[in-house]
Amino acid sequence: NANANANSLINAHGQEGGTLVYSNGGAYFSVEQPYPTVIEGLNVEGAAAASVVRTPFTASRWAFSRVVIQAVCIDDRDIPHPASQVQPGRDIADGYDGEIYRCIAGTRLQVTWADFVDQINFDHGQTMSCRKGESLWYGQSAEAAAYAAASYAGGSAGPGAPIGGGVMECRPQKPERDCNERSLLRRYGAGVKVLTLWRQETYTEYREETVQASSMSISGASMTLDGGVGGRVF
Secondary structure, three states: OHHHHHHHHHHHHHOOOEEEEEEOOEEEEEEOOOOOEEEEEEEEEOOOOEEEEEEEEEEEEEEEEEEEEEEEEEOOOOOEEEOEEOOOOOEOOOOOOEEEEEOOOOOEEEEEEEEOOOOOOOOOOEEEEOOOOEEEEEEOOHHHHHHHHHHHOOOOOOOOOOOOOEEEEEEEOOOOOOOHHHHHHHHHOOOOEEEEEEEEEEEEEEEEEEEEOOOOEEEEEEEEEOOOOOOEEO
C-alpha cells in the first residue's frame, strides 16, 4: 500500500544521510550539511598595478611682446630726473643696436616698461634699475635670435627670421663729452619708447610618468569551506 511504499523510501534515503517526506501529494528532501573544512597556511599575492600620473615641472622659454618704456635718473636723495634719450622718435627699430637712455654723472637709471596695446599705460609695469655710470642698451640677443630662428624660420639660424626685436640690458655708458646728457635733453626732451622686447620667462609644464605600485602579499591566511548554501530540495 501507499504507507508501506513511503516508509520503505524513507528508510532507503535515511540510510544515505537524507530524509524524504511525502505529504498530501508533495514531498521534500532534506540533505544534511557537511562539517566546515578549514585550509590553513595560504599565501596570497596580488598583482602589481601601474598608473599614469601627470607630474608638473618648471621650464623656460623665450617670448616677445611690444612694450612701451620710460626712464628716469635717480640722484643720491632718491629724487627722479628725466633721462636723456639718445635719438628722437617713439618707435625703436627691431634691428637697432645701441643705447636708448643715458643719465648724467652721479645718478642711476631706472626703467619701467609695460605691454603696449594701442595705448600707453604703466599701471601694471615692471621696473629695472641700473648702476651709476650705466645706460640702457637695446640689441639682439644670441639666445633669443637662435630661439626665434628655430621657432619661426624653420630651424635656420641667422638673419631673416620674420620675428625681430631684441633685449634690454644695463651696460656701461659710451664715453661722451661733458654735458652730453643735458644737450640730449634740450634736443630731444624726455619721452617714451616703443619696441619689440624678447625676454626669458618660466612656466609650468606637465609630463606623464608611469608609476608601478607595489604588489600585495599575505602569508599564513586561512580559508573555511562550509559546503555552500541550502539543504532542502523541494
